Amino acid sequence: MRHPAIESLLILQDREQTRRALGQNLGMIPADKARVEQKIAAERAAIETAKAEWRGLESRKKLLETEIGGAEDRLAKYRTQQSLVKKNDEYQALGHEIETTEAKIGELEEQELEIMFAIDQAKERFAAAEQELNDNIADHTDRLKVLDDRDASLRADLGAAETACEQAKIGIEARALRLFEQVASRTFPACVAVEGGKCGGCHLRVSGEAEGVARKGEELARCDQCGRIIWWESS
Ligand SMILES: [Zn+2]
Numbered sequence: 001m002r003h004p005a006i007e008s009l010l011i012l013q014d015r016e017q018t019r020r021a022l023g024q025n026l027g028m029i030p031a032d033k034a035r036v037e038q039k040i041a042a043e044r045a046a047i048e049t050a051k052a053e054w055r056g057l058e059s060r061k062k063l064l065e066t067e068i069g070g071a072e073d074r075l076a077k078y079r080t081q082q083s084l085v086k087k088n089d090e091y092q093a094l095g096h097e098i099e100t101t102e103a104k105i106g107e108l109e110e111q112e113l114e115i116m117f118a119i120d121q122a123k124e125r126f127a128a129a130e131q132e133l134n135d136n137i138a139d140h141t142d143r144l145k146v147l148d149d150r151d152a153s154l155r156a157d158l159g160a161a162e163t164a165c166e167q168a169k170i171g172i173e174a175r176a177l178r179l180f181e182q183v184a185s186r187t188f189p190a191c192v193a194v195e196g197g198k199c200g201g202c203h204l205r206v207s208g209e210a211e212g213v214a215r216k217g218e219e220l221a222r223c224d225q226c227g228r229i230i231w232w233e234s235s
Pocket residue numbers: 199200201202203204223224225226227228
């Protein structure tokens with residue numbers, strides 16, 4: 001015979017299982033949302049990185065242009081001076097300065113070309129990073145919305161499941177309920193059938209004495225191994 005509290009305990013256990021599953025699903029939502037938010041943040045960071053590279057190259061280009069401008073001014077000055085000098089050695093010295101400056105300008109212009117090429121590449125990276133976020137942002141936003149809706153609906157279900165658990169507790173004798181709650185706080189399910197002499201929770205063989213108590217159904221029996229409440233399934 002089953003102990004008279006078993007049936008009510010099994011109803012409570014069933015509702016408790018639902019409540020726990022809802023709580024678990026609800027508990028996973030913050031991490032899911034965080035993953036989406038991290039993706040958005042990573043895509044935004046990629047845009048910022050590309051923008052910073054691009055800006056850095058633009059300011060290097062400006063510096064080079066200033067340097068080239070300065071060299072060109074010097075070159076013009078040397079040429080004017082050269083046209084005015086009378087002495088041959090002075091003429092030649094200025095000619096040397098002119099050559100050196102021209103070579104320097106050539107070198108700087110080469111660097112400028114390289115930077116302009118790098119700027120084009122940085123612009124492409126920037127555009128690609130922006131495109132990626134633009135392509136994904138709708139999906140990210142949808143996903144966050146789905147998670148928020150899920151959160152709200154799980155909260156509502158959880159509230160209902162908690163009420164259902166409280167209702168199931170009504171009418172269960174105090175000692176049986178206390179024992180159930182004590183076991184359930186450690187291990188779940190807390191109330192299991194003995195089948196073939198084995199506990200339905202830990203699957204170990206229960207003692208003849210515990211099985212005898214379960215069969216009689218006058219007291220709540222417990223598995224000797226795991227402490228779960230056991231009941232005899234008469235077939
Ligand atoms: Zn057991």
